[in-house]
Amino acid sequence: MDSPESFADLLPATRRALLHRIAVAQSEGRAPSLVAAVVREGRRVWDGARSCVEGHEPDPDVQFRIGSITKTFTAVLVLRLRDEGLLELDDRLVKYLPETASEAEFGTAGRATIGQLLSHSAGLTTESAGPWWERTPGALRPGLVDVVQQPSTRHPAGREFHYSNVGYALLGALVERLRGESWGAVLRREVLEPLGMGRTTVLPEAPHAGGWAVHPWADVLLPEPLEDTGRMAPAGQLWSTVGDLCRWAGFLAEGDGKVLDAATLGEMRQPTGAVHAGEGYGLGMQLLQANGLAHAGHTGSMPGFLAALWIVPEQRLAAVVLTNTTTGIGGVGTLAADLLRITVEHEPRIPDPWRPLPSVDPDLLALTGPWYWGPTGYVLRLRAERGLELTSVTGQLRGIPLRAEADGSWTATEGYWNGESLRIVRGPDGSVSHLDLGTTVLTREPYPIAGPTPGGVDPAGWRGL
Template sequence: MVNPVPPASAGTTTAGTTTVGDDDFADLLPETRRALAHRLAVAQRDGRLPGVVAAVLRDGQRRWWGSRSIVDGHAPDPDVQFRIGSITKTFVAVLVMRLRDEGQLKLSDRLGQHLPAVGPAVGEVTIRQLLAHTAGLSNEPPGPWWERTDGALRPELADLLQHPPLPHEPGRLFHYSNVGYALLGALVEQLRGDDWYTVLHREVLRPLGMRRTTALPDAPHAGGWAVHPWADVILAEPLQQTGRMGPAGQLWSTADDLTRWAAFLLAGDDRVLGAASVAEMRESQAPGEEGYGLGLMVARADGLSLVGHGGSMPGFLAGLWIAPEQRLGVVVLTNTTSSPGTGFGELATDLLRIVAEREPLIPEPWRPLAACDPEVLALTGPWYWGPTGFGLRLVAEDVLELTPLSGSNTREARLRRSADGRTWTAEGGYWHGEPMRVVRDAEGRVTHLDVGTFVLTREPYPADGPVPGGVDPEGWRAERW
């Protein structure tokens, strides 16, 4: 077992304070840096954290980092490894999405098509369900607590499955499953012909320059500790290799490497996974839940829309979150099994909030469009679904925004024109993925818009318009009752 936290790198002062280079937070104000350092110090004290390191990024670059430790002169720097637990799942999900984008599988495929060893019941669940924790599998494998026991206890895939293996009907609800991600790791191994970490290193870590993300600890790394719930004493946690359960939580990483990973989850990288596929991972999948996409948690906190993942293993807690609308990200790592109250639990979101509130993004200046199709421009203006008003605005050369004219209607969408210019598709909201048709009469004049069968006309319920079910021939009238 190593020291509570290894020595920091040269040039970092750690005796109760945090010192970083000016270039690391050149875009943050001194007051913001102090607020971040204060929040980190409070978390270390109140959460009784042996060691903690945090980093904030904006626009893909680290702008601040800080650390605290119980040992003066031994606070971790961004190159010290911690175990990251279930953040590992985000990496496995990217490997699966790469296979999808290559045409090796479809997310709608049954697992048994590619991995028959799982048996008939589990073989029926889909890859999408496994990614989104809606496959109905148990949380954990059978036997003793897998995070604290040797993975050799479960040498075969069948050893990961409870009996019965599906406590819930697939697709019915969100039920977090470490077992599901162990099976996804086995799927990657089956289709790539190599162990999952070797594939990860070759296809993801190396291209992104993440040299300090490993399956086994690589010095300098923190030792894992448990803090007594009723006394200020600590206990060393054992280190176990988790075998087939590794894809659920095996990885070790650093604040520096995870900052790169957060930047990737914000923007994608064509060497690994394109921006569109990464954005797809950020979309919530679980029925009735806002909480999980494809390998990524989806949440709201302090008015921010967040995507990321938490992680825990004996002796370690971790968090990685991005706020795409603010182009912000945060990484927090500590070496304790649990932390009371708000010590660690809200640290990540509080650090994001501090930057978002104190230094909001400066919007880009308004500029007119470089090009404008007259036929598209003619579509803009007011439209009505029955008596409900919408405004259609041209916001980019091939993008329209449909927004309600009153707050009582929540249906809205961005409409993007296809490359051939023939069709429009809604993005986001009630009509997400639905087509919009521009309907014309025999003379070529636009009569109405059809958005997922919702007929929009230029005036409310026109007497001679294409309104489903027709319009009362007496038309609009005033009545005294």
């Protein structure tokens, strides 16, 4: 009998389709080399590589620079501090880096909150003070003040999304201040070593790829400098391998108690502002709606390198792409998303077997079934661990999970009511009168005459014309 374990490896047709996709990307994008992988159910089930030098394709242990995928690592370090109670996301940066109070040196950067910095909504400049930080030694920016432009902001804090490498340099300094050691040392001890990511490093370690620029109008190459960016490192310094990034993708999807639990990783994947053209940003993670799949992860670029890592938790899939070219291959994020699309199209996920709940609370069971917000019908379902799920009768609303809280209420964790509380409201005789979801009143009948509908109901009730 077939089981999910029977499909641990990808089918030959799927593997060929994936290889064809990266071969086209490497050839048409004129990339010196490219390596990619797909992860399913936490396991690397495919990897492939192409190179301009036949027989010298990179293997999954060759390091490439991963650029802004580094930001996901920095965000995890900050969320660890939050989960330990050492800071709050609404705290202003100046609370922990008091030197940023000097507007003459830092402008208004110190007023930004930790959450705004994580979500690129602090309004800070995209890049640091010159010279171009990605191609020059970090020694040119010895102090934290040297990464901040004047003026330090381009938009009012909290107003809109504006990508900022400077913001992540400041978050790296925050980690250093609260931990008392360098960002790289904290990262190695708290994240890389617990997850077994020994080939992810601040500086390159052999074997590693060299970075190249490809001339836009001729098939010739120019080597790019491989600088240590110093204070800007938390924004884009790291080197890694396909093997290590597959482990990282598994962690970002499932969590690991040694580093960060699944609930906090889920929080990182929640959009923090408007989503435009299918793209948004969470806390250190880019978000993408593509090919009918919700992606989370990050793309990255540094001179000579492009990288992408996407996870699709719902499918328990991930893809990683690394290449050593400054531009090209038709969009590295699109390529990684295509690898996931191909896998899903060829081999849709086999769902886990249905299993009944191990036990049931009869009072909760009595709450299940239809409820109405005015004339709009919903269905409440009982899930594991006293959780509930609210779905529209028409199926137009994706199920909204409701997490059970210790005080007997539930909290919506997605959708329109995300973060709002659901309470059971009882009548004088103790029977359930209605449900209150963030002041939205749900009743057992549509607009009951004797019910608690805000504004009242016409006493003549429902009628025909």
